[in-house]
Amino acid sequence: MPDTIIPELPVFADITTAAERLKGRAIRTPLLESPLLNERMGRRILVKPECLQRTGSFKFRGASNKILALGDSVKAGGVVAYSSGNHAQGVAAAAHYAGIPALIVMPSDAPAIKRANTAAWGAEIQLYDRFTEDRTALAQSIANERGAAIVPPYDDPLIISGQGTIGIEIAEQLDALNVTPCAVVVPCGGGGLLSGTALALSKLCPELPIYSAEPADFNDTARSLASGNRESVSPDARSICDALLTPTPGIITFALNQALLSGGLAVSDAEVLAAMRTAFLDLKLVVEPGGVVALASILSGKLPPGDEPVVAVLSGGNVDPEVFQGALKS
């Protein structure tokens, strides 16, 4: 599909509708900070810990918004999704609460905790090889067989609007704290969380710069923002950030991000591990590699320096104990 054909873009009202749908279903995560970390870094770093969200990541918001909006039409066939693990759990949990069946196509190298929890929510799991198989085609063929609805991971107005409820909460929480930050940094895989958050904040805090944060080898959004075209990562790219291994920006998400973002940051795996350790020591939060890239970008100086407050979204906390132990040793 050429970049010039862009499907319907979500608007701010879609996010307020999503916020109404999610009320009492999704957790309103707090905005936290560590005074000692702030002092060391010379600025306030406020974090939005979506690791404390239901299913351990922000993905529950978008999946719930999508499934609740689909309503009765999906009751019979259920839903099908493809995901490295966080969207899998989000869809599995949202389907569980909606009382409909879910099948998730997951890569065979997904973290054990993500597979186990997806199964625990009652979803059926079908594995595929991340490097040789086309998960989208596989999911679509299963959905066709079953008469199921696809719940896409990011490139969908309802998914983006659900994730965007984080932006509304950040704006309200900054207002309650009477803090005006100089930037909000958001982890970016396919860009659903990022574009939704940016859309909400563009309305509520129009002067506030938003940055993407990505793994260094998966900096497709940063490069796409620079070039103005949807760039792809190398097929040889690898990262410990299993949640962010998306090869190219989404069509809808990039259209929004191109219009709304101030720039793209990228961090190494070593910087990710160091930030996980900081989150452990100073914030008492368990954050997974892909969930910590925004904080890592700030801690490692990728954001322009300054003493003004910044906000980092911590997008998830589903990390296997072995990987976390590695971060603690870093």
Added chain:
Amino acid sequence: MPDTIIPELPVFADITTAAERLKGRAIRTPLLESPLLNERMGRRILVKPECLQRTGSFKFRGASNKILALGDSVKAGGVVAYSSGNHAQGVAAAAHYAGIPALIVMPSDAPAIKRANTAAWGAEIQLYDRFTEDRTALAQSIANERGAAIVPPYDDPLIISGQGTIGIEIAEQLDALNVTPCAVVVPCGGGGLLSGTALALSKLCPELPIYSAEPADFNDTARSLASGNRESVSPDARSICDALLTPTPGIITFALNQALLSGGLAVSDAEVLAAMRTAFLDLKLVVEPGGVVALASILSGKLPPGDEPVVAVLSGGNVDPEVFQGALKS
């Protein structure tokens, strides 16, 4: 001092006064749960994560309440406290915000993270040997020299009232969730957090049973509740729960706990490590050994079985990476 001479006991109004003092200073920690953990355990387990409190433990509440109440009288000489580490950080931070000097007497085997953070808050540290020296006498002599005020760790009406603000928050949060639990379980060292929380809940949720949770070898409160006298632990007692190594209940705290508690639970170090791992996997929270004993009591079946909701206070998250790695391997 014989048990029959009991100094002034705090009352519920002292806790509401403390809540007013702490407004905007202490974090109102959320009440969290893991749906998958609930399903595995057959009941809702709601946790109050004071690991997310300023300084990584509940101790900031009591220390702030005490120092704010002392007011101008302590400005010159500052404050002195003795603590294994969480009260140390709480006092150091509260003194920092009040703009007064603090000296903390800490055991030489306190966790590195607790010493480092106490120093980072600007407090002076004096080490002592936990097994041969009398920390109370040492602190008192330093306080006398300096004309400083002592901020006791637990056996003090203002400290107890500050910690008791947790009870008010739990009652309000249960009400907002429309949940009626069958028990609240609270970690117990000297009993300040426990007695304050019990005092608040005895007023706001008068039918709600409150239990103490302690390390198995430091079950002095459980035994004291059973015997009706303040019992002491063996001098040979050891536990990984560094925050809870108090040899005997406080006088004020036990007077309250004896009147308000339904019973005392105790857990082994292995049960503590397993609960830390569960908090990591299911709640995405970093909880220290002493902070997790209430959750450990529930997970290991020490609380009478049932399917009704329970609440566990997670009292702190200041744990060295090496100890946490051990829990992840358990």
